Amino acid sequence: xxxxxxxxxxxxxxxxxxxxxxxxxxxxxxxxxxxxxxxxxxxxxxxxxxxxxxxxxxxxxxxxxxxxxxxxxxxxxxxxxxxxxxxxxxxxxxxxxxxxxxxxxxxxxxxxxxxxxxxxxxxxxxxxxxxxxxxxxxxxxxxxxxxxxxxxxxxxxxxxxxxxxxxxxxxxxxxxxxxxxxxxxxxxxxxxxxxxxxxxxxxxxxxxxxxxxxxxxxxxxxxxxxxxxxxxxxxxxxxxxxxxxxxxxxxxxxxx
Numbered sequence: 001x002x003x004x005x006x007x008x009x010x011x012x013x014x015x016x017x018x019x020x021x022x023x024x025x026x027x028x029x030x031x032x033x034x035x036x037x038x039x040x041x042x043x044x045x046x047x048x049x050x051x052x053x054x055x056x057x058x059x060x061x062x063x064x065x066x067x068x069x070x071x072x073x074x075x076x077x078x079x080x081x082x083x084x085x086x087x088x089x090x091x092x093x094x095x096x097x098x099x100x101x102x103x104x105x106x107x108x109x110x111x112x113x114x115x116x117x118x119x120x121x122x123x124x125x126x127x128x129x130x131x132x133x134x135x136x137x138x139x140x141x142x143x144x145x146x147x148x149x150x151x152x153x154x155x156x157x158x159x160x161x162x163x164x165x166x167x168x169x170x171x172x173x174x175x176x177x178x179x180x181x182x183x184x185x186x187x188x189x190x191x192x193x194x195x196x197x198x199x200x201x202x203x204x205x206x207x208x209x210x211x212x213x214x215x216x217x218x219x220x221x222x223x224x225x226x227x228x229x230x231x232x233x234x235x236x237x238x239x240x241x242x243x244x245x246x247x248x249x250x251x252x253x254x255x256x
Contacts (some may be wrong), residue, residue, distance in 0.1 A: 045084075052072075072090045124142070125160070186221055
């Protein structure tokens with residue numbers, strides 16, 4: 001959520017707590033990363049309570065790809081000016097299969113400095129996911145988050161690392177980039193690029209992995225009890241490993 005820069009108390013202890021996920025992930029054995037279903041902002045708004053629903057769906061002439069989808073329901077709270085935490089439930093649907101609950105997760109965003117304190121606002125995403133599938137593996141995800149304002153323009157980038165909690169698993173690397181022009185609060189046009197980079201240390205070429213890009217739209221409508229935020233995007237495959245199109249949607253209700 002966008003907000004006006006303001007003074008915040010930020011201590012070395014807060015920074016240590018925020019960097020703790022980096023240490024944890026670095027000591028775990030490496031897992032396949034899934035395509036990002038959103039672009040994470042490093043900005044935390046203290047006291048925010050919200051419910052979020054998001055989904056992605058692939059569209060392709062190949063029946064083994066068409067209809068591949070994922071949906072997440074998030075319950076969000078920001079107890080401090082530097083920490084936002086969420087409980088997440090995920091449902092997935094492979095082509096030709098029924099929709100089923102696949103994991104529950106604990107997701108956290110840590111803002112590493114007050115907004116506007118540096119040329120780039122930055123933060124860390126840390127997530128632990130517990131698989132609900134038979135034979136499924138738990139996993140952890142670490143994301144490095146950056147954001148920069150240029151007048152009415154806003155650019156956000158995520159670099160994501162994911163690995164399953166099993167011996168010998170690999171660390172998969174992905175990314176998400178978002179640009180938006182803040183035309184007005186209710187409607188902000190933009191662009192997004194999502195992709196995979198492969199296994200850490202054995203990434204291969206860019207064309208070997210799924211890469212999608214396309215237009216996206218954002219907005220926020222105020223209500224008597226809070227605000228309703230939306231995001232929508234239609235992305236097109238850029239490589240032979242990508243689906244022809246991917247649809248992304250997100251709705252979030254923020255309580256006052």
